[in-house]
Amino acid sequence: MKMAWNAYGKERVKLVRVERRGETHEITDLSVCIQLEGDFTAAHAAGDNTNITATDTMKNTVYALAGAGTGEIEEFAARLVSHFLRINPAVTKATVDIWESPWTRISVGGKPHGSAFVRAGSDKRTTEVTGTREATIVRAGIDDLVVLKSSHSGFEGFRNDIFTTLEETSDRIFATAIQANWLYARAGVAYGALWQGVRRTILETFAEHDSRSVQHTMYAMGDAVLASFDDVSEIHFSLPNKHHIPVDLGPFGLRNNNEIFLPTVEPYGLIEATFRR
Amino acid sequence: MKMAWNAYGKERVKLVRVERRGETHEITDLSVCIQLEGDFTAAHAAGDNTNITATDTMKNTVYALAGAGTGEIEEFAARLVSHFLRINPAVTKATVDIWESPWTRISVGGKPHGSAFVRAGSDKRTTEVTGTREATIVRAGIDDLVVLKSSHSGFEGFRNDIFTTLEETSDRIFATAIQANWLYARAGVAYGALWQGVRRTILETFAEHDSRSVQHTMYAMGDAVLASFDDVSEIHFSLPNKHHIPVDLGPFGLRNNNEIFLPTVEPYGLIEATFRR
C-alpha cells in the first residue's frame, strides 16, 4: 500500500479581535482553517510523530500571530501560510482558509456607536491562501450572499425528454445564495477595496441581468467581474437554485398572478462554473 | 386515562409573496405555524376524524388567505386565527406564529433596484396571535438579533462558592442573540411602526448601557421599552450569553490587552425574564 495523498490541520479556529482607539473600537470576527501537506509518512506508517506539528499548536499560532493585528484576511492567511512553511521543514504545502463575519455599528440617535455592533447581512468574506516553497496563491471570496430577483428572470427552450414535466416560464423568481471565489493575478493588491468592488459588481449584475437561466446570469456576473477588475484572473461560482414554486390557488377559486410562491429547501438545483480571462 | 391537554397543527408553512406595482415590487417572506386546541377526544380515543381539520388544509388556508395580501404579520396571523375558530366549531383556541425574514433592495449605481433584493441582517420579525371564542392576544417579537458590545460591560461581585473559579472582570465582551417578544395592550395598534420602535429602543439601550451583567442590561432594555411604548404591556427576553474568552498569550511571550478573544458555542449562559408594567 502506498499513501497517494495526505493532509491534516485544524478547522474552525474562532477569533474575535478588538482594536481599541479610545472610545472607538474595531472588531474583527474570524474563523480560520489550516491544512498542511508534506512528508508525514512516518507518522502514518510507524506512529512516529517527529515531523508532526500538533493541530493544537496551529490553533495557538492563530492567536499568537493575531496579537500584532490581522490586517486584511488575505494578509493574515498569507502570514500563517509562511509561518507553517518556515517552522516545519516537512511541510511542502500549507493552505489557510478564513471566513470573516460582518458587523456594523449600532446607530444611537442616528450616530454610529463606538463600541456596540450588530451583525450585518448574511454573507461572509472569505479567503484561501495556498503556499508551497515555490509560490503563493491568493483567492478571495464571498459566501452565503442571499439574493432574490422577482422580475427579468425566465427559463424557456430547454430540452424535452420522456421525463420532462416542467413548464416553460418567462417570469419566475430567481433566488440563490451566492458562493464565489476568485484568484488574484498577484499578491499584495488592494484586498479590501477589491473585495468590496467585486461584491458590488456581482450584486449589480444579478439585479440588472435579463436572466434566461441561472447559468446565463452566472456567466454575466463572471464576465462583469473579469471585465472590471484586472487583478482578478479567474472566478468560480457555486449557485444553488432556491426554487420558488407558484402555488396553485385554483382549487380555492382564486387566481395566482405570479404573486404567491412556496420556497422549497430540497431538492435544489446547483449550478457551478469557473471563468478565466 | 384522561387527556389532560392536546393540540395539533402545521409548522413552517413557507410563503413568499410578490406585490407588483409596475417595476417596483415588494416581497414578503414568511414562515407560518398554526396550532389548534379543542375537543379532539374522539380522534384520539376512537380514531374518529370528524372534528379534525387536516393540517394540509391549514397549509392551504395560509396560501388562500395570502392571496388578498398579508398586511402586517400581526394582522395576517389574526385573520388566520379567526378563520380557524370560525371554520371548525370544535376548535376552542388557535395559535398562529409567524416569522418574517428581512430583505433590502440591492443598490445599483447608488439607487435601490425595483425588483432585486438581498437578505438584510440576521434578525427576524415575529408574532404570535392566540385566539379563543372570548378574546384575542397579540404578541410581537424579534428573533436572533445578534449584537456585541466591547466596552461598558463587566461582571463583578458575584457569589463565591467551593466550585467558583471565574475571575471578576470590569471589562468583558457582551455578545448575545436577542430574542424578545412583547404583548400589546390592545389589537389594532400601529404594528409596523411599533416594531421598528421597539427594535431601535432595544438596540440603543444595549449600546448605551453600563452593563454589570446580562440581567442588568436585559432589565434596562425592558424598562426602556415599557417606558417608551404605552401600547406594550409586557415584554419577555431570552438572551444567550455568547461567551468570549480572553486568550492567554503568556505562553508565547505576549500580552493580551483584552484584544484577542475566543468566542465559544457551548456551553452558554441563558438569561430570561418577563417584565410587566
Place this chain on the structure above:
Amino acid sequence: MKMAWNAYGKERVKLVRVERRGETHEITDLSVCIQLEGDFTAAHAAGDNTNITATDTMKNTVYALAGAGTGEIEEFAARLVSHFLRINPAVTKATVDIWESPWTRISVGGKPHGSAFVRAGSDKRTTEVTGTREATIVRAGIDDLVVLKSSHSGFEGFRNDIFTTLEETSDRIFATAIQANWLYARAGVAYGALWQGVRRTILETFAEHDSRSVQHTMYAMGDAVLASFDDVSEIHFSLPNKHHIPVDLGPFGLRNNNEIFLPTVEPYGLIEATFRR
C-alpha cells in the same frame, strides 16, 4: 415596571465520563442544562450580583459532582438540583435537564470490545428534574426516536372545508421522530429499567397499532405506557408528522402502487398531547 418572572443558567454543559474496570470501560455521554429561579431582583434592577451564582460555577459544579460518578441521569440531575438549592439561599427553584447519547460496543470477531464504541441509534435518553425547597419532580423522556410504519396507517373521514384538497387514504406511510417525557409518581424508582420499558412499550405500540391518525396512535402509546407502568403518572408526546408524499408517476407512463414516496422536511404536522392517569 415589575419583573413577573426570571430565570438564568447554563445550557449544554457537555460531559463524557469513562469508568474503567481493567480492560472494560463504560462511557457516559451527557449534555446538561441548568436553570435557576429565585430572588435576583437586585441583580436586574441595580447590577448587584451578590445573589448570583455565576453560570461558569454551574458548569464547574457539573464536572465536580460527576467526579464521584453520575449514576442514572435522573439521579445526577436530582443531585445537581439539591446542590443549587443548598448552595444559594436566593434560589427558590432549580431545573436540570440532561440528554444522554447512546453508545454501543464495537463488535470484534463477534465479541463486544471493552473500550471501543460506536454511536447507536438516533434517540437520546432525557430527564428533567425540578426542585423547590418543598418538593422535587422527576420526569424522564426520550428524544428523536425516528420511526416509520409502512402499513396499518390511514387518514380518513376528516373535515372538509373550502380549502381542503387532501385526499383520504387507507394506506399511508406514518413517520415521526418521537419526543416523549413522563412524570414519575415518586422519586427513586428503577429509572434505568423503567426507561427501557417505556421505550419498548412505545415502539411496540407504534408498530402494532392500526392507526387512523397520528393522534390515534399517540393516544394508544400513552394508554399502553400508563397501563403498563404504575410508576408513571403522566406522559406527554410531541410528534412531528414527517409526511411522505406518493409520487405521481403517471406522466411517465408508470403506476405508483404506493411504493415511491417523497419524504418532505417542511411544512410538517405537529401533534401533541398530555395523558394522565
Place this chain on the structure above:
Amino acid sequence: MKMAWNAYGKERVKLVRVERRGETHEITDLSVCIQLEGDFTAAHAAGDNTNITATDTMKNTVYALAGAGTGEIEEFAARLVSHFLRINPAVTKATVDIWESPWTRISVGGKPHGSAFVRAGSDKRTTEVTGTREATIVRAGIDDLVVLKSSHSGFEGFRNDIFTTLEETSDRIFATAIQANWLYARAGVAYGALWQGVRRTILETFAEHDSRSVQHTMYAMGDAVLASFDDVSEIHFSLPNKHHIPVDLGPFGLRNNNEIFLPTVEPYGLIEATFRR
C-alpha cells in the same frame, strides 16, 4: 473570457421506496444528487437552453427509474449515470451521489416486525458513480460513522515549536466521525457484501489498533481494507478529531484520573489521506 469548467444538477432528491411482499415490507431511504458536465456554453453565453436538461427533469428521472426498484445504491447510481449520458448528447460526464439512511425493524415481543422500522445508527452508506462516454468509475463509502475509543490511544513525540503548549499523553480519548470512500477495481462486484465487509474491517481496526495518532490509525484502517478486499483499489479517509479534553478538577480538591472529559465541537483537527494499492 472563457469558461474553464462548468457543471450543474440537482441536489438532495429524497426518495423512500417501500417494497411489499405480503406483510413483510422492505424500505429504502435515499438522497440522490446528480451533476452533469458537458457543452453548455450556449446556455451560459447566450441564454440558449437547447442543450439543457432541466434539473426538474433530473428529479423526475430519479423517481421514474426507481419505479422498477433501485437495487444496490451503486447500481441505481450507475443506471442514472447511463441514462443521462444517453438522453442528452451534450453531456460528457455525469456524476451521481447517493446517501442511504439505515433502518432496522422494530422488535415486537422479541420478533422483528414486518412493516415498522426504527432509525439505526448514525452512519450512512454512500456511493459516487462517475461516467463518461468512455468509462464508469464506482466508489462506495460511509459517512458519519461516529466512534470513540477510551484506551490504546496516545499522542506523543510531536514537534515542539515556540507556540506549542499541548502536553504529550499516552492515554487519551480518540473520537471521530469516520467518512471514508473507496474505489472499486471494476463494476459489478458484490456491492452489498463488500460494503458490510469494509465497514466491519474499519470498525474492528479502529477498536483493536494501538493508536499513536489519528494518522496512525487511519493508515492502519486503510491497510486493513486494502489487504482484505481485492476489489478495493483505493480508499480515502477524512477524520475529524473530536477532541475530548480532561477537565481539571484540582481547583475543587479532586483528582481527575482520566475519567471526566469535556468534548468540544470547535476547533477540531481534520486528518485526511488516500491510500492506494
